[in-house]
């Protein structure tokens with residue numbers, strides 16, 4: 001193996017740069033050249049390829065976002081788009097790929113490998129933590145820390161003004177950020193995409209609190225919850241519970257940025273390193289993840305098709321620890 005391509009794809013996540021750095025430096029230790037493919041699959045289709053030296057990845061471990069940039073690329077979902085991507089990889093002499101991204105990225109990588117046979121190893125880079133085969137994804141810890149900091153600040157106004165706050169966090173289909181953010185931020189209730197009976201439970205909770213005249217509460221709402229996010233939920237609460245002075249805060253893309261935490265940097269470094277070692281050992285079509293603090297490979301198919309369940313003890317804690 002002489003040359004590998006590395007790219008970041010889908011939503012950016014803090015730690016992607018640390019992962020790119022580990023890929024480049026590990027490959028160079030084995031005298032393997034690295035090509036950075038810019039803007040994820042969009043750049044693979046369009047031909048945005050650039051050699052990465054070890055110095056190109058100096059001073060990036062602490063930076064959020066991705067120096068390779070990223071994209072959501074509809075063309076790659078077509079056979080013609082993937083053919084063009086393959087032609088570009090061939091033209092640049094790429095023998096193998098490291099794909100840093102989420103479930104969509106690995107779905108694309110699976111098709112690409114099946115069609116054209118370029119060995120690919122994935123590193124889980126997404127704040128959503130929605131990949132089977134790794135306890136945590138790169139960027140999740142940083143995103144949760146951002147959420148907790150925001151909740152801490154919002155709680156000050158909630159308490160001072162006796163208000164009910166709905167804090168909307170990211171997660172169209174996955175409630176990991178919401179659940180972890182709620183438990184760590186001491187939220188009073190959480191609304192998760194995985195559960196379709198949160199609304200009646202929240203209503204019951206609000207009833208009880210209002211009977212005790214406790215109006216200052218924080219509800220963490222995943223964007224893909226059954227109510228359709230904080231704004232929709234606020235409308236329901238305003239109508240049903242006029243006694244609450246309710247406000248919504250949508251954290252949005254604040255959660256995707258920022259300098260990665262120590263935990264995300266180490267995870268990214270370990271997985272980027274392991275991805276290259278795995279390719280050199282002849283592995284392919286797998287995601288490198290961390291399970292019980294050990295790096296393990298899981299097939300792309302399992303990583304996207306199997307569901308990583310929310311931590312049931314955290315779910316219970318989120319209810320037990322409420323006053």
Ligand SMILES: Nc1ncnc2c1ncn2[C@@H]1O[C@H](COP(=O)(O)OP(=O)(O)O)[C@@H](O)[C@H]1O
Pocket residue numbers: 009010011041071072073074075076077078101102103104105106107108109111125126
């Ligand atoms: N079914 C698919 N077939 C081929 N490529 C796909 C497929 N799903 C996603 N991709 C590619 O992967 C990219 C990233 O996926 P996306 O879901 O946007 O982010 P993430 O990888 O972070 O989950 C998409 O923009 C698309 O180019």
Ligand SMILES: O=P(O)(O)OC[C@H]1O[C@](O)(COP(=O)(O)O)[C@@H](O)[C@@H]1O
Pocket residue numbers: 010011012072102103104125126127128170171172223256
């Ligand atoms: O930035 P966009 O394209 O609006 O996407 C927002 C979505 O991206 C995420 O931040 C990350 O998702 P992916 O890692 O799957 O791309 C989701 O939590 C959120 O729903």
Ligand SMILES: [Mg+2]
Pocket residue numbers: 010102103104126128
């Ligand atoms: Mg995804």
